[in-house]
């Protein structure tokens with residue numbers, strides 16, 4: 577059995593990897609002067625972050641809202657999820673270019689800060705109120721609710737662009 581903390585940490589690692597992947601892609605497009613019209617990496621990141629956040633709301637934050645000692649930290653996490661969802665929505669409606677890149681920078685900063693806070697403050701508050709058995713149940717619920725993981729290894733376009741292989745393909 578896997579605890580909710582382990583599931584969340586591995587999800588967070590993947591989100592950070594996809595953010596770096598997309599950042600590399602944006603930088604490569606700048607360097608090569610390529611029109612950044614490709615949306616596949618963003619689509620995958622967006623779908624995964626949405627699935628992760630919804631599952632987290634249901635499995636973790638809903639429980640934190642139920643306890644008087646953690647209600648505020650629960651709301652804080654949910655509000656941050658709303659901010660991220662709103663940024664993702666804006667990015668979907670925006671053409672790739674300077675404004676889109678600016679949205680991406682804010683998204684990356686917001687998500688990284690949110691993840692750091694979850695792994696420090698939220699985890700330690702959760703550890704105070706959930707017994708070990710419950711964190712195992714929550715881990716299974718989180719995996720079931722979040723669904724399939726995207727595979728970072730299949731996505732190397734940004735790196736290959738930086739190494740110029742796009743020019744030869």
Ligand SMILES: [Fe+2]
Nearest residue numbers: 629632690694
């Ligand atoms: Fe979250």
Ligand SMILES: [Fe+2]
Nearest residue numbers: 584588632694
């Ligand atoms: Fe999270």
